[in-house]
Amino acid sequence: MVDKKVAVYSTPTCPWCKRTKEYLTQKGIAYIEYDVAADKARAREMIEKSKQMGVPVTIIDDQVVVGFNQQQLDKLLS
Amino acid sequence: MYDLMIIGGGPAGLAASIYAARKRLKALLISTDIGGQVNRTMGVENYLGYQFIEGPELIDKFQAQVSQYPIDQKVGDKVSQLAKIEGGFEAITDAGNKYQSRVVIFTTGKSPRRLNIPGETEFAGKGVTYCAICDGPIFSGQKVAIVGGGNSALEATLDMVKIAEHVNLISLTPLTGDAILIEKLEEAKNLSLFTEYQSEKIEGRDFVNGIVIKDLKTGQSKRLEVTGVFIEIGLVPNSEAVKGLVELNQWGEIPINGACETKVPGLYAAGDVTDVPEKQIVVAAGEGAKAALQAHRYLQRL
Numbered sequence: 001m002v003d004k005k006v007a008v009y010s011t012p013t014c015p016w017c018k019r020t021k022e023y024l025t026q027k028g029i030a031y032i033e034y035d036v037a038a039d040k041a042r043a044r045e046m047i048e049k050s051k052q053m054g055v056p057v058t059i060i061d062d063q064v065v066v067g068f069n070q071q072q073l074d075k076l077l078s
Numbered sequence: 079m080y081d082l083m084i085i086g087g088g089p090a091g092l093a094a095s096i097y098a099a100r101k102r103l104k105a106l107l108i109s110t111d112i113g114g115q116v117n118r119t120m121g122v123e124n125y126l127g128y129q130f131i132e133g134p135e136l137i138d139k140f141q142a143q144v145s146q147y148p149i150d151q152k153v154g155d156k157v158s159q160l161a162k163i164e165g166g167f168e169a170i171t172d173a174g175n176k177y178q179s180r181v182v183i184f185t186t187g188k189s190p191r192r193l194n195i196p197g198e199t200e201f202a203g204k205g206v207t208y209c210a211i212c213d214g215p216i217f218s219g220q221k222v223a224i225v226g227g228g229n230s231a232l233e234a235t236l237d238m239v240k241i242a243e244h245v246n247l248i249s250l251t252p253l254t255g256d257a258i259l260i261e262k263l264e265e266a267k268n269l270s271l272f273t274e275y276q277s278e279k280i281e282g283r284d285f286v287n288g289i290v291i292k293d294l295k296t297g298q299s300k301r302l303e304v305t306g307v308f309i310e311i312g313l314v315p316n317s318e319a320v321k322g323l324v325e326l327n328q329w330g331e332i333p334i335n336g337a338c339e340t341k342v343p344g345l346y347a348a349g350d351v352t353d354v355p356e357k358q359i360v361v362a363a364g365e366g367a368k369a370a371l372q373a374h375r376y377l378q379r380l
Contacts, residue, residue, distance in 0.1 A: 014212035015117050019134040037215030052203035053285065053306075054213050066203065068117070071154035 004077065006031035009046040009057040013037075016068045017056040023070065024058075029077060031058075079178045080106045080150075082373055083169055085157050085319070086185035088114030089359045090349025092140045093366035094183045094373075099147030101374040106150045106177055108157055108169060113137035114187040115313075115350070116359060118209055125359050136359070152177075157319045160184070166344065169319075181376055183369045184320060184332065184340075184347040188313035188357070193225060197280030198309070205286025210234035210308045217306040219243055223289045225277050226310035227251055232259040234310050239266040246302050248272045248291055280307055315351045327353050338369035346373050 006024065008031050010017030024031050036043035036055060050057045050064045058065040060076040082098050084091045087109030098105040111117065119133030128136070144151075155171045166180040190208035192198060198206055207213040210224070214234065218241040224234050227249030236259065238245045245268060252273050253260050263269060272291055278299060279290040289307055292299045315330045324340045327333050331353040338346045348354075348369040349362035 011212065011215040013120060013215060014209070015120055015132065015134045016209070016212055018132065019113070019117055019137070022134065022138060037218065043216055047285075051284075053205060053216050054203045054207060054209070055216065068111070069154070070111075 004029075004061050005059075006077075007034060007059045008032070009034045009036050009042060009050075009059070010055050011035065011037040014055050020056045020058060020068045020073075023068070023073065027077065079166060079180060080104050081179060081377055082106070082181050082183065082370075083108060083167065083177060083179040084183045084185060084370075085109070085160070085169060086114070086187055086316075086349070086351070087112040087153060088185060088187045088349060088362060089116060089140065090185035090187070090362040090366035090369070091183070092144050093363040094185060094348060094370040095144045095149050096147065097367045097370035098183075098374070099144075099149050101370070103370075103374060103377070106152065106179065107144075108152045108155060108171065108177065109186075110154065110156045112141050112153055118211065120211055122359060157186075160319045160323055160345075162323065162342070180380065181344045181373045182346065183338075183366070183373055184345065184351060185349045185362075185366055185369075186316035186319070187350045187362075188315050190309065191312045191314045193277055193309055193311065195277055195279055197282065197286075201280050201282050201286045201307070204284065205282060205305055206280060206307045206309065208309050210237065210310060213306075214238055214308070215241065217242055220305045221303055222246070222306035222308060223248055223277075223302055223304045224308045224310060225249075226312070227253045227255065227273065228310070228312060229255040229259060230312075231255065231308075231310035232263065234308050235269065236262055236266075238308070239269050242268065242306075244268045244270070246270045246272060246289075246304065248275050248277055248289070250274070250276055250294075313350075317351055320345070329353075337372045338365060339372065344376060346376075 034042040081103040082105040116133040157169045159170045221244045223246040232255040274294045275291045281288045332347040346369040348365035350357045
């Protein structure tokens, strides 16, 4: 598998975030997790990069996926 | 042509998939996602077999079970129209794909209701959210508005008063949620209550910076400075795709009988998109199973 840098911006209470993280784990993808509820700087970074305020946001290299979008994740990870 | 198309991947559609596969039907599951509303549910405490399970985890278990069977799945595409054709039905999707089957089970569930006011679509995800439990924490320390008067609006309010600087609760009617939740609101010091106020407009530049509301008693409008607008005004059935095919009830639900049959022979429906009383995961799963067994019987009679 190609080495891609994957980051998930999420909140602890968000079911879709959990689903995104479980999906990545299931696919054997390593990712960095940022809790945007606790980390305001990362929250700002997420909003700047995704131009919106909803979680989860997954950033794969420099590509942004908003929400749990299985098809888009698959495409960017392949 | 498939024997069966199952349109919708929540508990009803997933249960129907398992029953259809066990009847050896050649089946296709088409859905925008797997899990539907359950993905937005943090805790489930009333699904048989689990005293407590998180929504996404329950869906993973459903999905794992479905994937044991040879069911074709098209996830991430939305059926925009379902039409009757010779010998069955044709589904047309947003992506322009067309699929045909002899019978259909329609299980598309419900989605959050929209306010339909200026600024709502423009600022969706830019301060406007329909998932308070997901996006709420982003707005900690900020001023927010919550629109709605039912239990989900009250629960969102009770969560947000703990972390937001100030919360405005805006309801078109007097609050309709449970008394126990309304009582809890009284303890909050950073809450302003606007009952019998209409939300008129969401304003902002790149992101939301305010909401305009109108006092229905005086007719006066005012603007509240907020960075977040949480819309919690209930759910609407995802029944647009069958509008031309079958008559809907006044709430847009698909009327069914005890056998999950609609008025159109060969078209079955199950779960929250139907007029079944009680929208529950366990009910939707049961209805999906019933619809699949009935669809199988129908196919045998053809």
